[in-house]
Amino acid sequence: xxxxxxxxxxxxxxxxxxxxxxxxxxxxxxxxxxxxxxxxxxxxxxxxxxxxxxxxxxxxxxxxxxxxxxxxxxxxxxxxxxxxxxxxxxxxxxxxxxxxxxxxxxxxxxxxxxxxxxxxxxxxxxxxxxxxxxxxxxxxxxxxxxxxxxxxxxxxxxxxxxxxxxxxxxxxxxxxxxxxxxxxxxxxxxxxxxxxxxxxxxxxxxxxxxxxxxxxxxxxxxxxxxxxxxxxxxxxxxxxxxxxxxxxxxxxxxxxxxxxxxxxxxxxxxxxxxxxxxxxxxxxxxxxxxxxxxxxxxxxxxxxxxxxxxxxxxxxxxxxxxxx
Amino acid sequence: xxxxxxxxxxxxxxxxxxxxxxxxxxxxxxxxxxxxxxxxxxxxxxxxxxxxxxxxxxxxxxxxxxxxxxxxxxxxxxxxxxxxxxxxxxxxxxxxxxxxxxxxxxxxxxxxxxxxxxxxxxxxxxxxxxxxxxxxxxxxxxxxxxxxxxxxxxxxxxxxxxxxxxxxxxxxxxxxxxxxxxxxxxxxxxxxxxxxxxxxxxxxxxxxxxxxxxxxxxxxxxxxxxxxxxxxxxxxxxxxxxxxxxxxxxxxxxxxxxxxxxxxxxxxxxxxxxxxxxxxxxxxxxxxxxxxxxxxxxxxxxxxxxxxxxxxxxxxxxxxxxxxxxxxxxxx
Numbered sequence: 001x002x003x004x005x006x007x008x009x010x011x012x013x014x015x016x017x018x019x020x021x022x023x024x025x026x027x028x029x030x031x032x033x034x035x036x037x038x039x040x041x042x043x044x045x046x047x048x049x050x051x052x053x054x055x056x057x058x059x060x061x062x063x064x065x066x067x068x069x070x071x072x073x074x075x076x077x078x079x080x081x082x083x084x085x086x087x088x089x090x091x092x093x094x095x096x097x098x099x100x101x102x103x104x105x106x107x108x109x110x111x112x113x114x115x116x117x118x119x120x121x122x123x124x125x126x127x128x129x130x131x132x133x134x135x136x137x138x139x140x141x142x143x144x145x146x147x148x149x150x151x152x153x154x155x156x157x158x159x160x161x162x163x164x165x166x167x168x169x170x171x172x173x174x175x176x177x178x179x180x181x182x183x184x185x186x187x188x189x190x191x192x193x194x195x196x197x198x199x200x201x202x203x204x205x206x207x208x209x210x211x212x213x214x215x216x217x218x219x220x221x222x223x224x225x226x227x228x229x230x231x232x233x234x235x236x237x238x239x240x241x242x243x244x245x246x247x248x249x250x251x252x253x254x255x256x257x258x259x260x261x262x263x264x265x266x267x268x269x270x271x272x273x274x275x276x277x278x279x280x281x282x283x284x285x286x287x288x289x290x291x292x293x294x295x296x297x298x299x300x301x302x303x304x305x306x307x308x309x310x311x312x313x314x315x316x317x318x319x320x321x322x323x324x
Numbered sequence: 325x326x327x328x329x330x331x332x333x334x335x336x337x338x339x340x341x342x343x344x345x346x347x348x349x350x351x352x353x354x355x356x357x358x359x360x361x362x363x364x365x366x367x368x369x370x371x372x373x374x375x376x377x378x379x380x381x382x383x384x385x386x387x388x389x390x391x392x393x394x395x396x397x398x399x400x401x402x403x404x405x406x407x408x409x410x411x412x413x414x415x416x417x418x419x420x421x422x423x424x425x426x427x428x429x430x431x432x433x434x435x436x437x438x439x440x441x442x443x444x445x446x447x448x449x450x451x452x453x454x455x456x457x458x459x460x461x462x463x464x465x466x467x468x469x470x471x472x473x474x475x476x477x478x479x480x481x482x483x484x485x486x487x488x489x490x491x492x493x494x495x496x497x498x499x500x501x502x503x504x505x506x507x508x509x510x511x512x513x514x515x516x517x518x519x520x521x522x523x524x525x526x527x528x529x530x531x532x533x534x535x536x537x538x539x540x541x542x543x544x545x546x547x548x549x550x551x552x553x554x555x556x557x558x559x560x561x562x563x564x565x566x567x568x569x570x571x572x573x574x575x576x577x578x579x580x581x582x583x584x585x586x587x588x589x590x591x592x593x594x595x596x597x598x599x600x601x602x603x604x605x606x607x608x609x610x611x612x613x614x615x616x617x618x619x620x621x622x623x624x625x626x627x628x629x630x631x632x633x634x635x636x637x638x639x640x641x642x643x644x645x646x647x648x649x650x651x652x653x654x655x656x
Contacts, residue, residue, distance in 0.1 A: 120602075124648075290480075295476075306461070307462075309458070
């Protein structure tokens with residue numbers, strides 16, 4: 001049991017989630033603002049927005065890459081869906097997901113075939129997708145004339161969920177099952193740990209990498225479409241709105257920046273941690289900047305602790321400080 | 325971002341590249357020079373034949389607007405050269421230094437405003453550089469964290485709103501310009517010259533190219549890479565702060581929207597100018613050219629009646645093309 005607690009990658013994010021809930025409950029003691037159905041509902045609504053993006057980004061981080069283009073695809077998919085989904089929302093959804101798949105696939109193909117760094121290529125992708133989204137939306141908010149759909153997507157299911165959050169949760173469940181029971185899961189970890197060794201061991205590195213970038217594109221697109229449909233409008237949002245929480249949740253969920261660690265459910269819990277913090281701070285009346293600062297502090301701490309030279313530098317300092 | 329140098333290093337798998345891809349890659353270098361020259365000439369012809377381009381108001385507006393992003397791009401060049409790709413927080417830094425400049429000028433006069441804004445920009449960015457260089461923290465994640473922290477801190481201090489200069493603070497002398505050239509563009513040229521002098525004539529500059537080219541090799545010959553990387557971030561902070569100050573002066577106000585999206589426009593200018601995204605190769609003068617190229621495209625598109633959004637799309641396509649063509653098949 002102790003070995004399980006120490007090695008299972010879900011323990012740390014789960015512990016963090018529990019800690020957040022306990023601290024916020026104590027901060028709100030006796031006032032009932034935090035532990036309520038409304039807070040839980042908005043927590044899952046935030047989960048539905050950032051969750052799929054964080055999952056796609058997290059998977060690319062697990063193979064030691066980084067997909068910056070998720071924000072661009074998130075914006076672009078929303079615009080495509082709202083523009084083409086006038087007749088039937090399914091057409092908009094289908095076209096937006098196709099764009100996500102094609103965009104992700106193209107980037108993965110370039111990265112693998114030309115052996116380019118993923119940050120550089122997806123930076124190009126981000127600028128292109130965002131540019132397309134700006135051209136399509138003419139840099140204003142595009143209205144979507146389907147209020148019933150927006151209300152349906154936001155209507156509470158089983159008190160705390162909505163169609164949108166059920167979709168997001170389903171993606172996480174499917175990804176978790178696929179990663180746990182099929183070869184893909186082990187192969188992803190192998191690529192992230194030591195790509196050359198994975199290739200020698202017979203993993204089809206290139207195919208899997210392209211697949212993960214395509215998946216990341218689809219996830220970002222899906223998230224963008226669902227948000228635009230539920231808001232009944234699409235616009236190009238700022239990078240920080242979605243990239244900061246997505247990266248932070250993947251890291252909180254146990255994905256290391258060096259690749260090779262992390263699980264889909266862990267990422268899901270990481271998203272929940274941030275969502276709980278966001279709605280919790282809001283519920284107990286903390287000002288909105290607390291959330292920004294908390295997220296920034298978490299990201300910075302993890303970036304420093306994950307820094308490959310930190311241990312060496314610290315032991316160097318200790319040696320210098322010790323008397324000779 | 326360094327890799328161990330053993331042949332078994334981690335990193336992208338190294339399958340034999342198909343021949344047609346390899347050719348594209350190996351010939352890419354020379355081809356890129358030809359493509360860039362042809363592109364620049366084509367652009368110049370297009371610009372000069374577009375009615376209205378050479379008119380004075382059009383040129384003056386172009387030179388002014390290009391300078392804000394230009395200064396940030398010069399700073400971003402140093403970060404890219406150091407091997408850390410880009411910083412996501414430079415846009416936020418522009419906004420916050422503009423606000424610091426305005427608030428500090430109100431309190432202690434213009435000179436104090438300049439000093440406070442430049443020092444704040446240098447410190448905030450050098451801190452990031454220190455974390456990245458000393459602990460080896462991931463530069464992308466560090467700058468995203470800094471972005472969130474800067475926005476959070478600005479709101480926490482209660483300065484979420486716009487800051488205006490007091491009536492007794494006059495920016496008049498900075499709004500005139502010299503022989504018809506806007507003051508902003510003179511600053512941009514000055515920053516470019518300073519940046520280029522730093523790169524070519526100081527030990528720091530020489531070290532920067534070495535660290536960006538190969539961090540391990542630089543450390544092996546005794547370069548303290550963390551100092552060099554921190555220095556690159558520090559200068560990037562100073563140059564971004566200059567952009568913030570110029571914006572605050574031009575608009576006689578300051579808020580966090582000032583630098584919105586500047587980091588993307590800046591990295592686009594850096595890459596279009598030809599600085600290699602992996603670091604170690606490129607220069608500030610090239611970024612100057614890259615900034616002008618993107619700005620000229622913008623003006624030509626506007627004069628041809630296309631909306632401004634097309635400029636972002638075109639810049640994105642240019643960056644993607646440059647990234648793909650830049651490769652020399654060395655992995656990473």
